[in-house]
Amino acid sequence: MALKITDECISCAACVIDCPNQAISEGPEYFVIDPKKCLECVGDYESPQCVNTCPVDCIIEDPDHQETQQALMARREQKGSSRA
Numbered sequence: 001m002a003l004k005i006t007d008e009c010i011s012c013a014a015c016v017i018d019c020p021n022q023a024i025s026e027g028p029e030y031f032v033i034d035p036k037k038c039l040e041c042v043g044d045y046e047s048p049q050c051v052n053t054c055p056v057d058c059i060i061e062d063p064d065h066q067e068t069q070q071a072l073m074a075r076r077e078q079k080g081s082s083r084a
Contacts, residue, residue: 002035002065003048008058015050015059021079024050035065039079042072 005015009030016024016031023037033050041048051059067075 001040001067002038002062003033003040003050003059004035004062004065005031005033006058006060008056010056010058012055014053014055018049018053020044020049033059033062035062038065039072039076042069043076 005024007030011026011030013026013031016026020041021037021039023034023039024031025034026032048059051057
């Protein structure tokens, strides 16, 4: 499942800096997560770095973009092979 940022975001950009997949960008009102790029840090860290960094706890699971851990890992591996 991808993550999303709620409207409680204070636009501090801490999450942007820590995202290993460059899935977070500035939106019109607050930061947003691209569900096609978000891998929840699977394979890189034990937990999503954006969630760990967020000072206001406004990053939650996005029920509109559900994926299993296996699917996230497969996308990570595919992404890694496309870099080669």
